[in-house]
Amino acid sequence: MPAINVSKALDQSHASRVFDLAELPLRELNQALHDLTPGSNETAWEVLNPKGSHSVAVGVDQPVTIDVRGSVGYYCGGMNDGSAITVHGSAGPGVGENMMSGSITVKGDASQYAGATGRGGLLVIEGNASSRCGISMKGIDIVVHGNIGHMSAFMAQSGNLVVLGDAGDALGDSIYEARLFVRGKVGSLGADCIAKEMRPEHLEFLQGLLDRAGVTGVKAAEFTRYGSARTLYNFNIDNADAY
Amino acid sequence: MCGIVGLFLKDKSLEPQLGSMLSQMLISLSDRGPDSAGIAIYGTPSGNEAKITMQSAKPEHDFRNLDAELAKAIGAPVSIAVKSTHAVIRTAPGKIEEARETIQALRPDIRIMGAGDVVEIYKEVGLPETVVDRFDVRSMTGTHGIGHTRMATESAVTTMGAHPFSTGADQCLVHNGSLSNHNNVRRELIREGMKFETENDTEVAAAYLSSQMAHGKNLGEALEGTLSDLDGFFTFVVGTKNGFGVVRDPIACKPAVMAETDQYVAFGSEYRALTKLPGIDNARVWEPEPATVYFWEH
Numbered sequence: 456m457p458a459i460n461v462s463k464a465l466d467q468s469h470a471s472r473v474f475d476l477a478e479l480p481l482r483e484l485n486q487a488l489h490d491l492t493p494g495s496n497e498t499a500w501e502v503l504n505p506k507g508s509h510s511v512a513v514g515v516d517q518p519v520t521i522d523v524r525g526s527v528g529y530y531c532g533g534m535n536d537g538s539a540i541t542v543h544g545s546a547g548p549g550v551g552e553n554m555m556s557g558s559i560t561v562k563g564d565a566s567q568y569a570g571a572t573g574r575g576g577l578l579v580i581e582g583n584a585s586s587r588c589g590i591s592m593k594g595i596d597i598v599v600h601g602n603i604g605h606m607s608a609f610m611a612q613s614g615n616l617v618v619l620g621d622a623g624d625a626l627g628d629s630i631y632e633a634r635l636f637v638r639g640k641v642g643s644l645g646a647d648c649i650a651k652e653m654r655p656e657h658l659e660f661l662q663g664l665l666d667r668a669g670v671t672g673v674k675a676a677e678f679t680r681y682g683s684a685r686t687l688y689n690f691n692i693d694n695a696d697a698y
Numbered sequence: 699m700c701g702i703v704g705l706f707l708k709d710k711s712l713e714p715q716l717g718s719m720l721s722q723m724l725i726s727l728s729d730r731g732p733d734s735a736g737i738a739i740y741g742t743p744s745g746n747e748a749k750i751t752m753q754s755a756k757p758e759h760d761f762r763n764l765d766a767e768l769a770k771a772i773g774a775p776v777s778i779a780v781k782s783t784h785a786v787i788r789t790a791p792g793k794i795e796e797a798r799e800t801i802q803a804l805r806p807d808i809r810i811m812g813a814g815d816v817v818e819i820y821k822e823v824g825l826p827e828t829v830v831d832r833f834d835v836r837s838m839t840g841t842h843g844i845g846h847t848r849m850a851t852e853s854a855v856t857t858m859g860a861h862p863f864s865t866g867a868d869q870c871l872v873h874n875g876s877l878s879n880h881n882n883v884r885r886e887l888i889r890e891g892m893k894f895e896t897e898n899d900t901e902v903a904a905a906y907l908s909s910q911m912a913h914g915k916n917l918g919e920a921l922e923g924t925l926s927d928l929d930g931f932f933t934f935v936v937g938t939k940n941g942f943g944v945v946r947d948p949i950a951c952k953p954a955v956m957a958e959t960d961q962y963v964a965f966g967s968e969y970r971a972l973t974k975l976p977g978i979d980n981a982r983v984w985e986p987e988p989a990t991v992y993f994w995e996h
Contacts, residue, residue, distance in 0.1 A: 507970035
């Protein structure tokens with residue numbers, strides 16, 4: 456008899472729980488994900504027919520995998536704390552906003568402010584991200600395979616934004632201590648953002664991050680590092696007349 | 699917020715479904731704005747008649763016998779099709795301006811929604827579904843159309859404050875955003891001779907485009923001008939008799955998604971608006987770039 460029980464338990468742990476948003480409301484999906492407790496056997500979830508729904512899988516705090524089959528609207532995976540979410544489509548504004556830990560992979564494109572205010576975890580956009588990617592990021596790592604739009608990493612505080620393609624205008628405006636690595640062209644740099652030397656520790660770190668993000672065939676040495684010139688950190692008395 | 703949609707058909711076989719496709723797109727964005735909703739549909743040109751879409755708060759009173767009285771006054775055949783608070787007058791293309799002035803003299807309380815060879819505009823206070831049902835928009839055929847569901851910020855929640863705004867023959871515009879220099883631009887356009895019906899910022903954008911096109915610019919060139927002459931937040935979707943255009947301001951904080959297939963070009967404030975379009979899973983779907991003009995013409 457024990458053998459049968461073990462096999463049942465294994466079946467449960469391997470089968471993913473399928474949640475069809477064409478049949479059930481989004482609130483039930485998110486409630487079921489919030490009801491997960493440590494050690495739950497329901498470690499794999501699959502979400503069907505998202506069709507641009509807002510707030511899919513926000514606030515998940517258990518280490519489960521969630522495969523979303525289609526494109527999502529605003530704030531997918533917001534506040535994620537430990538789950539591994541894959542969007543098999545594109546994401547609307549604010550994907551992974553304020554992520555704490557875990558990972559989100561978007562197979563398509565992401566709209567505005569992807570990863571905004573994120574504190575940790577890894578956000579991978581396999582297509583392009585539009586404006587304000589990584590705005591006010593606070594520790595998250597963001598890897599974009601394509602291009603990013605204007606005003607990305609505005610007031611970025613910490614973490615790493617890696618762009619395999621090009622960046623739009625005003626990259627890193629008023630940046631604090633986040634690191635930006637861009638492989639292609641930068642439209643323009645924002646206030647107080649400058650190109651910096653790629654020292655060996657940066658090359659090593661970036662190669663590790665590219666590996667973690669599943670990027671192949673791209674070398675860390677192909678990127679330029681950007682960061683804060685730190686001239687806005689303290690008030691400059693010579694600027695007093697401007698106020 | 700506000701939700702805007704647009705659909706420009708390339709495949710003639712879809713024309714009978716234009717009204718139902720556009721209605722469904724707009725209804726899917728209802729929670730972006732509950733105040734008022736409106737749709738402009740560009741029908742197939744008939745060649746020998748033009749249309750005026752009107753609205754009245756007292757339709758039974760205002761529309762009764764209007765066709766006969768108008769026909770007598772302008773000396774041309776007139777037909778009228780009443781749909782709830784709106785009615786569409788059809789008459790000879792050369793008589794449209796005279797008909798418009800005569801309607802306002804005969805029935806001062808009637809509001810003109812728009813006029814042209816092909817466009818019909820229906821807009822009212824209420825949710826998209828209510829508005830679509832009220833005017834039977836789903837059954838309408840056409841080549842292209844635009845729609846709007848409004849969360850009011852710049853002027854009152856009234857029929858006249860609803861979008862689309864039409865300020866020239868077969869021209870209309872829907873807007874998500876708010877303009878900050880509309881009072882100045884309105885004053886300049888009034889000096890040029892443009893007429894305004896409301897205090898609304900979007901009407902100024904529509905009139906700006908009408909004025910530019912009246913000066914010989916094409917739709918693309920007119921849209922390009924908005925980037926230097928209008929200040930504020932905007933995503934505009936614009937229809938002309940044979941054209942369809944989209945432009946976003948350089949900051950581009952108002953959302954926008956587009957899709958294109960061999961059958962159509964579609965615009966939605968969100969992807970949700972596009973999910974039921976035919977072939978959407980294989981469409982080219984993209985976010986229109988800031989400060990970039992997109993337009994298509996038949």
